[in-house]
Amino acid sequence: MRRNLLYPSSAQTISATRRDFLRGAIGTLSAASISSAALASQTASVLRPTQKTIVVTFGGGARDEETFAKDGQENIPNLLHTLLPQGTFFSHVVNAGILGHYVATASIVTGSYERFDNFIAQPPPNPTLFEYYRKGLRRPASDAWVIAPSNGFQRIGSSSHSSFGPDYGAGVILPKRLLAAALHNSKSLDADRLSYLLQDSYEMPLYQPLQTSIDHELHLDTLSSTLKLSVDEFLQHARSLDSADELSIFITKQLMKQHAPSLMMLTLHDMDIAHSGAYSLYIDAIQRADRLCAELWSMVQTDPEYKDRTTLYILPDFGRDGDTDPGGNGFQHHRTGGAMARTTWMLALGPHLRQNTIVDRPIQSIDLVPTIGSVLGFSTNSSGKPIRELL
Numbered sequence: 001m002r003r004n005l006l007y008p009s010s011a012q013t014i015s016a017t018r019r020d021f022l023r024g025a026i027g028t029l030s031a032a033s034i035s036s037a038a039l040a041s042q043t044a045s046v047l048r049p050t051q052k053t054i055v056v057t058f059g060g061g062a063r064d065e066e067t068f069a070k071d072g073q074e075n076i077p078n079l080l081h082t083l084l085p086q087g088t089f090f091s092h093v094v095n096a097g098i099l100g101h102y103v104a105t106a107s108i109v110t111g112s113y114e115r116f117d118n119f120i121a122q123p124p125p126n127p128t129l130f131e132y133y134r135k136g137l138r139r140p141a142s143d144a145w146v147i148a149p150s151n152g153f154q155r156i157g158s159s160s161h162s163s164f165g166p167d168y169g170a171g172v173i174l175p176k177r178l179l180a181a182a183l184h185n186s187k188s189l190d191a192d193r194l195s196y197l198l199q200d201s202y203e204m205p206l207y208q209p210l211q212t213s214i215d216h217e218l219h220l221d222t223l224s225s226t227l228k229l230s231v232d233e234f235l236q237h238a239r240s241l242d243s244a245d246e247l248s249i250f251i252t253k254q255l256m257k258q259h260a261p262s263l264m265m266l267t268l269h270d271m272d273i274a275h276s277g278a279y280s281l282y283i284d285a286i287q288r289a290d291r292l293c294a295e296l297w298s299m300v301q302t303d304p305e306y307k308d309r310t311t312l313y314i315l316p317d318f319g320r321d322g323d324t325d326p327g328g329n330g331f332q333h334h335r336t337g338g339a340m341a342r343t344t345w346m347l348a349l350g351p352h353l354r355q356n357t358i359v360d361r362p363i364q365s366i367d368l369v370p371t372i373g374s375v376l377g378f379s380t381n382s383s384g385k386p387i388r389e390l391l
């Protein structure tokens with residue numbers, strides 16, 4: 001029997017349940033705002049010249065039980081009570097692709113379900129959002145960045161497509177590689193103490209360094225030329241942080257300050273520690289991601305370059321396995337391909353978007369790229385469809 005991955009019947013249930021939980025949680029949604037029928041009337045062209053876009057993915061995803069369901073809501077107070085009332089929430093986002101973090105994130109940024117081996121660091125075959133953006137709008141290299149705590153994401157900034165490629169891609173910053181290079185350079189005695197910030201993410205391609213000394217030099221150059229940070233400043237700040245995701249937010253802040261890029265993607269990945277089986281650390285990471293999303297939105301609203309001109313999209317790359325799925329081990333992994341692991345959500349906030357709105361109709365994670373293309377005014381060759389509620 002052919003399985004319908006796109007709209008599994010139980011996914012409808014997940015979505016409806018998620019909506020009901022939300023209605024109970026925030027209580028202020030009007031009947032009209034729950035309907036997806038009414039669309040924003042402002043045209044994107046009004047905002048186009050100065051718009052900025054930030055995409056945040058949760059690498060590893062988080063299940064409803066630990067987030068939007070009744071028992072999980074205490075973990076996401078910022079998403080629920082601060083951000084959701086300011087944005088449009090999609091309760092039924094389907095990822096019908098491969099549930100590995102690198103290939104799934106590549107699928108989100110190309111708008112096509114990529115089929116390559118998740119464990120090999122390689123450029124996606126289809127053009128990325130960054131290439132469409134930079135080529136289509138003739139934007140400079142300094143305008144598009146990816147910040148990825150997973151070292152294996154080193155090739156995600158551009159594709160191997162013959163009409164695009166690195167000349168049009170995003171700069172990719174791997175905060176853990178920056179930190180490793182800084183520690184090496186300073187001969188710091190902190191290396192052991194900071195090792196918790198250096199541990200690479202789970203189930204990723206292996207990082208493929210150039211010759212070690214060249215590799216360190218490249219990362220140190222990023223630190224000084226791009227982020228305008230000295231090794232000492234960087235290490236001093238790192239010592240004050242609790243996790244790799246916090247390090248990524250710090251890098252994001254520094255990029256915003258130095259270059260005010262118009263297109264950024266940030267992957268938060270602490271929560272994938274769930275693979276180790278440590279439920280409490282998985283919960284800590286969800287709570288941290290929730291806090292960091294609010295911190296990022298606050299950074300946006302207090303920076304004149306970003307305030308009132310930035311659209312923020314937050315979405316997990318996919319979910320995790322259900323507790324009752326006999327093929328899995330509950331929250332720990334995402335290996336069954338079941339509806340819990342494929343059905344997630346997206347929250348979008350921006351000056352042209354409806355606030356306090358929940359959209360129930362199914363969309364796909366590959367719809368994001370053509371949506372951003374339509375909003376900003378460049379064409380994409382994605383198999384996804386622009387999300388009409390966000391145009």
Ligand SMILES: [Zn+2]
Pocket residue numbers: 059060101202203272275334
């Ligand atoms: Zn994972």
